[in-house]
Amino acid sequence: MQSPQPIVNEFAITAATVNGSGSQTANMVLMRAIFQMGIPVSGKNLFPSNIQGEPTWYTLRVSQAGYTARPATTPILVAFNPRTANDDLAQLPAGGICLYPADGPWQPQRADISPVALPVRQILDQVGVSQHLRPYAANMVYVGALAALLGIEDAALAKAVQHQFRGKSSAIALNLAVIRAAQAWATNTASPAYHRFRVTRMQATTGMMLIDGNTAAAIGAITGGVGVVAWYPITPSSSLIESLESYLPRLRPADDGTTCAIVQAEDEIAALGIVIGAGWAGARAMTATSGPGISLMTEFAGLGFFAEIPAVIWDVQRVGPSTGLPTRTAQSDLLAVYYLGHGDTRHVVLLPGTMEECYSDAQLAFDLAEYLQTPVFVLSDLDLGMNIWMSRPFTYPEQPLQRGKVLSAEALAKLTSYARFADVDGDGIGYRTLPGNPHPLAATLSRGTGHNERNVYSERPDDWQRNMARLWRKHETARRMVPRPVIDLHPQATVGLIGFGSTAPAIAEARDLLAAAGIATSRMRVRALPLGPEVTDFIARHQSCVVIEQNHDGQLRQLLQLHCPAYATRLGSVAWCDGLPLTAPFVRDQVMAVLEQMRELALVMSK
């Protein structure tokens, strides 16, 4: 094969390994090293619901254009799992590179790719890696080989290894030695793969960080004044609470006792019960869960709505129904969470789509929950929560905590009467008193049963109706308070693309692909429920809108159609959920197909 022009800073690598073998560490070193060179990177971890021995794939995308969606194809394959190697190889495009262990049972049988057989055993022998560390160190062989083939800078590699093994000097030395040995071997082996794909230094990541959404949310919650956390472990939400536990002591030292009580509850019913009890007694309380836990929290969510108790609930979504695909991503809980609870229940739902939004929504959720005296849900997903994203650094909050309408004993002393649910401000939100308030007027019995303005038990139809009307008024207040959608208008566009959450990178990239195909688009990323007037305006401005989301029924589209029924037929749907983050070419193709269908339908209708 002759050597074609090298492809610089715009490619992807898939490492196919066995889970539990430490390959994630190797992938992170590779990713950080390229990030250190100022080049935009993103990573998608496709892992099994298993602890050890099952296939896992890590896709690392390098993109000077700044694209961070999951790539549709990856021209570089690290085939370190013989069980999946044939399938993995079949997906490698012509001209691709396949790295594999020379001493393993498998060899690639394809003439249109460049095989690179890595002498793993020989390199580990040469470095003198002890027997029990060999399975882990073996992964560093592909890191070193790729560093040579791609031209990763030595200093960037060293920094990445140091970051990954923070403070553990012997691990740093050993892994660096393996990387260096593999690098030397790859440099000295005349390979047609050498510098076919290349990285060269850029300045696009200066001041940025690599972080996952669960960590961002944990930092946000700590900054937002969380005081009580109750949870029950479930993928992909567990690492949110675990990050919170690890960041808490250094961010909020417990000099006079802990400032945040964290309880692993016996189940998600109890987790939300503890949160509701703590919110009722005046603390900022939160839980994090995923679909199955949301199901269990249903009754408490309704109680929180109706008894008007602040609570924050993170749903880091995974694929359902039932246990489903616990380690894959989805956006299928939107409707369930919006309406969680029996009877007429409707919640405030925040929809972060970036790391900075995970951070800021974690704080905003508390402000809204306390101000609105209601449970607030934050809908993240596995892709946002567990994958590594580039982000600008988070900024320290400039506003004080908004603790909402709480009457102290002194404030009560100035009143002649007090009714818990009187709508004195016309925004549907009454004034709370917290347990422990010594004023004789303060006490009230919170309840999930029908009650009047004074919070006294009532079965009167007019009391019920009045109370519900006020709750809907409060929902209107929420509509004005939640984050506005993120809108990017294209002056010529007749097509609008609408999405929420983690699909943002795929939609952004798809817009460029559509533009290249002659279709100009505007974009709106919905940031919260209930939907506001900007949403209607956006839809009204465009002849056709396509709602792109990762669920089966087009849940956001349904809500948009209910929100602005006059434009219901303008809303096309790309609803797709196979557990993987969307790719831009897929979105482009689907959008074009939907637009075509909508055009045909319009034609039929006009006849």
Added chain:
Amino acid sequence: MTQATVNAIGLTKNDYRGAPSTLCAGCGHDSVASQIIAAAFELSLPPHTVIRMSGIGCSSKSAAYFLGRSHGFNSLHGRMPSVTTGAHLANHTLRPLAVSGDGDTASIGLGQFIHLLRRNVPMVYIVENNGVYGLTKGQFSATADEGQELKHAGVNHLPPIDVCAEAILAGCGFVARSFAGDAKQVRELIKAAFNFHGAAVIDVISPCVTFNNHDRSTKSYTYGKTHESPIHDISFIPHYEEVTIDYEPGEARDVQLHDGPVIRLRKLHRDHDPTDRMAALALLEEARAANEFVTGLIYLNEHRPTLAETLGIGQTPIAALPEERLRPSREAFAAMMAELTGAG
């Protein structure tokens, strides 16, 4: 108002009452409510320091009928323990008093009950046990005795769950059984429980006059009155120094609680050491085998830390922490960001 009708903090008994009861006339739960009122009055509890908690059921409804000047939460069926746990974590200076039913605690809520005790949330937890679901009209609960009959539900063939035995096994340090018809014992137990440093469970047999008060029921007034066998005569002594009466050795046992008050147990027909866990379990087992209705303080052990202590919560309740303590300092935040961006 005369001097005698106010307590040490100047409140009358009326100040501890709640809304008028809507329970059936003669319901055991109303008797328990009046003893809660009496105990709180006699202990001179500042109402705002108490929270009244409950789940769902006739028993849980009764939270509205006492301590009207205390905050409260009539929550979900079987889920009062988690709500109370959360309230304790937010403000551990509050003293929760909860009423629950046998359905609320031993059926739908058994898991939360056990986990609350395991965590040792300091509170008074009263199970108003009538062996039946009152509010849903007469179905069996999990504490119904074997062979017990109900008008619509027929005969129960399953063994009962013993709330007291479950409590001891779960690590609860104050476990008592009583009878709604024995007002004095109920009251003294509630007073002692309020002064116990930890979760205190009182299983009160509280007859449902509408669905389970027939003569063959082991949860009826008649049965209680004819079969109650108190282990001891219990009195709560708030200020130990004032006590002057002397008993013969072996006749009475005084157990001092951590803040100084004493529970005096005057021996009746049997020897029972409530600080002995094995003896407590044996007592319950013997009573079960002999079909005896044993009441009194069955188990007492004040040595476990409360949940707030286990978690290292400081003096100030979390709900009252100032913003400076609820937010990281700018410096701590900046240091963390520097590390995350690799600038540190």
